[in-house]
Amino acid sequence: MKLSSFGEKYTGHSGIVDLMADLGEALHSRPDMISMGGGNPSRLPDVEKIYRDHLISLLNEPEGTYNILGKYQSPQGDEVLLNQLADLLRTEYGWPVTSRNVAISNGGQSAFYVLSNLLAGRFSDGTFRRIQFPLVPEYIGYADTGLEADFFTSSRPAVDILDEHVFKYRVDFDNLNVTDETAALCVSRPTNPTGNVLTDDEVRQLDAIAGQHDIPLIIDGAYGTPFPNIIFETVSPHWSENTIVLLSLSKLGLPGVRTGFIVASEELIQAYANANTILNLACGNVGPAIAGRLMQNREVLDISTRLIMPYYRDRAYATMELFIEAMSDLPLYIHKPEGAIFLWLWFKDLPVTSAKFYEILKAAGVLVIPGHDSFAGLAQDWKHAHECIRISYAQDEEKVRKGVEIIAREARKLYDRA
Numbered sequence: 001m002k003l004s005s006f007g008e009k010y011t012g013h014s015g016i017v018d019l020m021a022d023l024g025e026a027l028h029s030r031p032d033m034i035s036m037g038g039g040n041p042s043r044l045p046d047v048e049k050i051y052r053d054h055l056i057s058l059l060n061e062p063e064g065t066y067n068i069l070g071k072y073q074s075p076q077g078d079e080v081l082l083n084q085l086a087d088l089l090r091t092e093y094g095w096p097v098t099s100r101n102v103a104i105s106n107g108g109q110s111a112f113y114v115l116s117n118l119l120a121g122r123f124s125d126g127t128f129r130r131i132q133f134p135l136v137p138e139y140i141g142y143a144d145t146g147l148e149a150d151f152f153t154s155s156r157p158a159v160d161i162l163d164e165h166v167f168k169y170r171v172d173f174d175n176l177n178v179t180d181e182t183a184a185l186c187v188s189r190p191t192n193p194t195g196n197v198l199t200d201d202e203v204r205q206l207d208a209i210a211g212q213h214d215i216p217l218i219i220d221g222a223y224g225t226p227f228p229n230i231i232f233e234t235v236s237p238h239w240s241e242n243t244i245v246l247l248s249l250s251k252l253g254l255p256g257v258r259t260g261f262i263v264a265s266e267e268l269i270q271a272y273a274n275a276n277t278i279l280n281l282a283c284g285n286v287g288p289a290i291a292g293r294l295m296q297n298r299e300v301l302d303i304s305t306r307l308i309m310p311y312y313r314d315r316a317y318a319t320m321e322l323f324i325e326a327m328s329d330l331p332l333y334i335h336k337p338e339g340a341i342f343l344w345l346w347f348k349d350l351p352v353t354s355a356k357f358y359e360i361l362k363a364a365g366v367l368v369i370p371g372h373d374s375f376a377g378l379a380q381d382w383k384h385a386h387e388c389i390r391i392s393y394a395q396d397e398e399k400v401r402k403g404v405e406i407i408a409r410e411a412r413k414l415y416d417r418a
């Protein structure tokens, strides 16, 4: 089969595709494997019941089946839902937005793909612009989305040691080099993979810098406000005409409906809607229909803050305690869990790379995500990038406890041998 450059790009080497294939194969061949690698949200029965009840009641409405299954949405998405979301953002946060500032997407990943390629790449005047991550590690799923190679730049963060076993990344503004070739700044807040939440000050500064260069700041709120609000710190939501906020239903426990939202300037929303029509014709209806129900009476905010956020906060801190107890004698640092659904572990001076450690852990029966693929766009390799792993604690507690024991045992063997 002869493939185009597009075909070659999307079938060639990709860290995330290789890793997901490897994870899938490992789970298939060893069903007893403890999976602390994936990005699936936890199952929360109370929340699942709410979605199920809404779905059944939506189907039972007059014309329900037709409304959900039988017709296309408009390119920007269902006008009623766009108004509901704009109203929620205006009244809850004071964002000056209307339905013309909001669009619906088939998930955050698809929204990012369209937006990043609208903003970055080759321009008609021959120039080339890149998306810049002001802080890596960043979401692994961005790394291969550019239609052209060399699509991202990034800079190392400042690393603050908070106590014997806890650290936090900060944007290193002194080394943030925004140039004429920067197309946009992009952050996930909370950050996948680290659980970092950029402070209000960092976000304000980034928006100001982006504004000075007349480029947008993309804030990927897949775990953020207003939903699913998996944030354990007190921080404010941020939007300006210059900001593109991406939201998703996935981490509310609805990854199967593939629904996301974009909140941006009218000009950008219009550009997105045009591109989305060409690429997708329209978005699905099931997710937006459930979202419409959840917006009524602000139920989505109640579910997020009462049921979802506390669950992840408690699991994050409990799992962090387990790791610290199991490895109090080792140079292990855990990123302060401030949000999202993962823990980010830094094994300082780890005697092997995180890629090798991933293999050792897999052989020992635990799947994790090695950290090095989360540093897209760095001009120079960084030792730290090979000393970190991401773990998920979404599994049942007993399995997580066993996984922690195995990770501690294998890490200790490596340090003892060195």
Ligand SMILES: Cc1ncc(COP(=O)(O)O)c(C=O)c1O
Residues within 6 Å of the ligand: 039, 106, 107, 108, 109, 110, 139, 141, 188, 191, 192, 220, 222, 223, 247, 248, 249, 250, 255, 258, 259, 260
């Ligand atoms: C930071 C971040 N952005 C976007 C996505 C994509 O989410 P969606 O399921 O809405 O495509 C994910 C998924 O894990 C994510 O972690």
